[in-house]
Amino acid sequence: GAVVSQHPSRVICKSGTSVKIECRSLDFQATTMFWYRQFPKKSLMLMATSNEGSKATYEQGVEKDKFLINHASLTLSTLTVTSAHPEDSSFYICSARDMPGDVNEQFFGPGTRLTVL
Amino acid sequence: GQNIDQPTEMTATEGAIVQINCTYQTSGFNGLFWYQQHAGEAPTFLSYNVLDGLEEKGRFSSFLSRSKGYSYLLLKELQMKDSASYLCALSPGGYQKVTFGTGTKLQVIP
Numbered sequence: 698g699a700v701v702s703q704h705p706s707r708v709i710c711k712s713g714t715s716v717k718i719e720c721r722s723l724d725f726q727a728t729t730m731f732w733y734r735q736f737p738k739k740s741l742m743l744m745a746t747s748n749e750g751s752k753a754t755y756e757q758g759v760e761k762d763k764f765l766i767n768h769a770s771l772t773l774s775t776l777t778v779t780s781a782h783p784e785d786s787s788f789y790i791c792s793a794r795d796m797p798g799d800v801n802e803q804f805f806g807p808g809t810r811l812t813v814l
Numbered sequence: 815g816q817n818i819d820q821p822t823e824m825t826a827t828e829g830a831i832v833q834i835n836c837t838y839q840t841s842g843f844n845g846l847f848w849y850q851q852h853a854g855e856a857p858t859f860l861s862y863n864v865l866d867g868l869e870e871k872g873r874f875s876s877f878l879s880r881s882k883g884y885s886y887l888l889l890k891e892l893q894m895k896d897s898a899s900y901l902c903a904l905s906p907g908g909y910q911k912v913t914f915g916t917g918t919k920l921q922v923i924p
Contacts, residue, residue, distance in 0.1 A: 731911070740901060740916040741857070790856050803912065805856040 699725045699795050703806035710781055711814055717777045718809045720791030726771035727793035731803065732764075735788040747774045781813045816840040816904050818915035825921045826892055834887045834918045836902035847903040847912065848876050848887045857901055860887065889920075897922045 700723040710716050720730055728749050733741040745755045745766050753766035765777040774793075778785055788810050792803040817839045826832040836846070845864040849857035863869060863878035863885060875888040887900055899917040906913075 738919075741914045743911055743913075746911060788854075802859070802862065805858070808854075808856045810854070 699723075699793070699804040701727075701791065701793050701804045701806040703789075703791055703809050705809060706807060707810045707812075709812045709814065712782055713780055715777055715779045716781055716811060717775055718789055718791075718811075720774045720776070720793070720806050722772045722793045722795075722804070725793075725795045727774075727795065728771060730768060730774040730791055730793045732766060732774075732776050733790045733792070735790060735808075741790060744776075778811065781811070783813045786811055786813045816906065816913040818902055818904060818913065820900075820902050820915045820918045822916070823919045823921070825923060826889075828892055828894060828922055828924050830892050831888065831890050832892060832920065834889070834900050834902075834920065836885045836887075836915060838883050838885070838902070838904055838915075840883075840904055840906060842906035843880060843904065845905045846876075846878055846885050847901075847905065848874075848885075849901040849903060849914075851899045851901060851917065853898075860900075862905075892922050894922050894924070896920065 702721045704719045730747040732744045734744050735741050743756050744759045745753045747753045747766050747768040749768045749771050755761045768774040788808050790808040792805045819837045847862050848860040851857040861876040863876050868877045873890045878885045899919045901917045902915040904913045
């Protein structure tokens, strides 16, 4: 199956700093990538939908100026958590749709655990 | 919008069979996913049901009834490694976002 990677897998940062997380589709092109956040013992919450070459679509309640998303190519999307605070500590997971494969199947990256001190 | 309900936790014995239910309400429906997620890891795809009925894939089977807004995941011959959270997710259709349920945490005991 299709492979999606994320980097870094784990990051610890100080409050007020910015953190960039990369999501790459390794063996397929992804016009659409999704960014999720998952708090302990909770389900995945969609933060935003990232489309190559256009602005991301953010879910209600997600601050676009705090969570900057860039989808510059068909294989790479980045999420930057700006001015991170302890409440931003979470498990961030990206997923990507294969193109021109099944429009509904998503392939998930391994996730990035962010801890803000 | 969509609403998905799953039991929060379940416990089952190694070698047994367990059924994890998922009920949903949605304004649009294209298919229903089941994912497995081990603690600290990303979800992995198990099944995708579009039509009513049972689909079997090895030890795992998934059932869908669109008229009842109901699905279940059936795990047979349970193994300790099956201890994980199982997420039910709705696809409303086309390129619209997939909505995840809160997940059912399954614990397999010896």
